[in-house]
Amino acid sequence: MSTAFEFADTPKPPYYVVVFTNTKTHSQAGYGEMAERMESLARDQPGFLGIESAGDARAAITLSYWSSLEDIRAWRAHLEHLEAQSKGRELWYSGYRLRVALVEREVSFPAGG
Amino acid sequence: MSTAFEFADTPKPPYYVVVFTNTKTHSQAGYGEMAERMESLARDQPGFLGIESAGDARAAITLSYWSSLEDIRAWRAHLEHLEAQSKGRELWYSGYRLRVALVEREVSFPAGG
Numbered sequence A, B: 001m002s003t004a005f006e007f008a009d010t011p012k013p014p015y016y017v018v019v020f021t022n023t024k025t026h027s028q029a030g031y032g033e034m035a036e037r038m039e040s041l042a043r044d045q046p047g048f049l050g051i052e053s054a055g056d057a058r059a060a061i062t063l064s065y066w067s068s069l070e071d072i073r074a075w076r077a078h079l080e081h082l083e084a085q086s087k088g089r090e091l092w093y094s095g096y097r098l099r100v101a102l103v104e105r106e107v108s109f110p111a112g113g
Helices: A031-043 A069-076 A079-092 B031-043 B069-076 B079-092
Strands: A015-024 A048-055 A059-066 A093-109 B015-024 B048-055 B059-066 B093-109
Touching: A015 A069, A015 A079, A015 B015, A015 B093, A031 A048, A031 A079, A048 B059, A059 A069, A059 B048, A059 B059, A069 A079, A079 A093, A093 B015, B015 B069, B015 B079, B031 B048, B031 B079, B059 B069, B069 B079, B079 B093
Parallel strands: none
Antiparallel strands: A015 A059, A015 A093, A048 A059, A048 B048, A093 B093, B015 B059, B015 B093, B048 B059
């Protein structure tokens, strides 16, 4: 959230999106570093297609895009990611919803943007 | 974005999500009122299941949940919503991506939350 927002350059559907919405605890110490590390780690995983994130001090939505369910499963089971998930539940997230969805259609503005 | 974040109380999958990510122009005058009006209108549409939104001055992500593709099509073609979409492209959005996706799986924290 510290850098400018960038749209993910996703391919023609179908592909998968992991929709992660979370509310935040009062203490976000260490969160930024972990998020940056996880993003850089995710970019190296097989099937990673992109990430988009927006939020404020209370809540955030993070969208990560993937080629297949298997790629998502592998990323969720990655050891360093498992540790980060556990720390998130302990320290940073007061609540979350994680939804896995198959993207069927995409529209851009400006067109072709 | 002016009210507290609330998780959408979505049913057991499958259901649809419209994932709308947008960057913002410098002038957001009138945006808040329109967004509130659209949310209240959406809540009255057939098949509407919930909405989640997060963002800051630069970008936002809005997730709306729907029972079916037909419900999404009907809402996208709603006259007042069409006007709002057009105003958005003229005034408020410097760019956006709209993705329609089928939610296959959902996980909550705290569990059952």
